[in-house]
Amino acid sequence: MLPEVHGWLLRRTSSAGDWNPRELAAAKGGTTISVVLPARDERETVGEIVGVIRRDLGDLVDEVVVIDSRSRDDTAKVAARAGATVYAQDEILPQLKPLDGKGEALWKSLAVTTGDVVAFVDADIRKFRSCLVFGLLGPMLTDPAVAYVKGCYDRPLDGAPNAGGRVTELVARPLLNLHWPQLAGFVQPLAGEYAGRRTALERVPFVTGYGVELGLLVDLLELAGLDALAQVDLGSREHAPQCIEALGCMACHIMLAAWARLKRQGKIQAFDEPIPCLDQFCRSEYGHDVRTKDVGIGERPPMMTIAA
Numbered sequence: 001m002l003p004e005v006h007g008w009l010l011r012r013t014s015s016a017g018d019w020n021p022r023e024l025a026a027a028k029g030g031t032t033i034s035v036v037l038p039a040r041d042e043r044e045t046v047g048e049i050v051g052v053i054r055r056d057l058g059d060l061v062d063e064v065v066v067i068d069s070r071s072r073d074d075t076a077k078v079a080a081r082a083g084a085t086v087y088a089q090d091e092i093l094p095q096l097k098p099l100d101g102k103g104e105a106l107w108k109s110l111a112v113t114t115g116d117v118v119a120f121v122d123a124d125i126r127k128f129r130s131c132l133v134f135g136l137l138g139p140m141l142t143d144p145a146v147a148y149v150k151g152c153y154d155r156p157l158d159g160a161p162n163a164g165g166r167v168t169e170l171v172a173r174p175l176l177n178l179h180w181p182q183l184a185g186f187v188q189p190l191a192g193e194y195a196g197r198r199t200a201l202e203r204v205p206f207v208t209g210y211g212v213e214l215g216l217l218v219d220l221l222e223l224a225g226l227d228a229l230a231q232v233d234l235g236s237r238e239h240a241p242q243c244i245e246a247l248g249c250m251a252c253h254i255m256l257a258a259w260a261r262l263k264r265q266g267k268i269q270a271f272d273e274p275i276p277c278l279d280q281f282c283r284s285e286y287g288h289d290v291r292t293k294d295v296g297i298g299e300r301p302p303m304m305t306i307a308a
Contacts, residue, residue: 004226005185012146012230013185016135019232024134025059028141032062034115035133038105039123040069043078046123050082056130060137065113066123067092067105075123087112093306099298101253103212107300110202117141118201122192126238136195139230147200147228148220152187154236165190171251172214175258179267182226183217190214190254193234200224202303209297210250211257218261245280245291252278252295260299 035053039046046066053064066079066086076086090098092108106120119136132151139146155165168190176183183189190213204219206212220229242250256276262268276296281288 001184002181005182008226009185012139012227013233014135014139014230015233016131016138016235019134019138021057021060021130021134024137024141028060028137031117031141032115033060033117033119033137034109034113035061035064035119035121036106036109036113037064037066037079037084037121037123038069038102038109039066039071039075039079041071041073041075042123043071043073043075045125045128046075046084047078047082049121049123049125049128050079050084052128052130053133054083057133060134061119062115063113065109067109069102069105099208099300101207101209101212101297103206103210103215104208104298104300106212107206107208107303110198110303111306116198117195118198119195120192129235132193132234132237135232135234136193139232140195140197145228146230147224148196148216148230149194150186150188150217150229150231151191151193151234151237152231153191153193153234155188156236156238167247167250167254171254175214175254176217179258179262180218180221183221186217186231187233188231189217191237193237196220200228204302206300207253207257207260207297208300209253209257209295211253211255211297214254215257215261215299218258222265248278248280249293249295252276253297256295256297 050064053061064084066084067089068076068086069089080086089105092111117140119133136149136151139149172189176189204223207215259274263270278293278295280291282291
């Protein structure tokens with residue numbers, strides 16, 4: 001680990017227990033805060049998450065917004081009933097051709113939220129606790145030099161306390177260590193819980209697929225520098241694990257996001273674009289069937305470049 005990263009770890013890593021929501025509400029002054037949940041078919045968890053935020057953080061959080069990403073169930077109704085303002089992803093900035101993916105929902109949320117600070121929280125978290133939100137806000141509300149805060153936590157899986165995060169350990173962490181070693185101190189670089197100042201978030205592009213978290217880290221490092229980034233230990237986080245086939249697609253999104261940034265930053269010279277297809281195999285009575293999936297990702301430009 002680089003010496004500057006070791007120093008950053010000591011200086012810019014805190015714990016959710018270090019922050020008190022009442023004290024943060026008093027400290028925020030005129031700063032407004034939006035919490036955004038991108039959600040697709042999350043009726044089982046989204047209502048509880050919105051309800052906890054509304055109940056526990058009413059003095060701290062100014063708005064809770066759910067971006068409904070083409071849900072086939074009643075996610076939108078459940079979220080609205082719990083107290084969230086709900087927007088359909090494709091109805092935001094309708095003059096733009098709709099794109100797919102989590103990053104699209106996050107990017108479009110910047111067009112409909114009003115907070116000076118925007119916190120993003122996944123909508124599939126089980127046993128949700130309000131510290132997953134106020135922990136992210138502590139560093140920014142107490143230090144104006146911090147522009148972006150990433151959550152980190154244990155990820156239980158099948159009874160093991162920290163067996164989750166397979167794509168993180170097999171794909172994202174090696175990429176960051178090899179090409180952006182200044183980011184090697186982030187415990188959970190793909191965590192879905194993070195917060196940023198609008199002034200920073202609107203100045204960087206958003207990858208539309210599952211590479212959005214890695215893309216934001218790399219781009220915000222380039223924009224603001226390592227010392228403007230922080231992380232907070234949020235304890236543990238439980239959600240429904242993805243199957244191995246889905247994780248393969250996620251890994252491709254992350255690798256494509258990294259490739260684009262390596263090319264943009266002049267770290268590689270590439271004359272051919274990567275082919276955004278993933279061939280996966282499934283056992284059948286006739287042997288192995290090939291399933292080819294399109295894993296291409298799009299990228300939205302910085303929101304500040306979009307006409308009002």
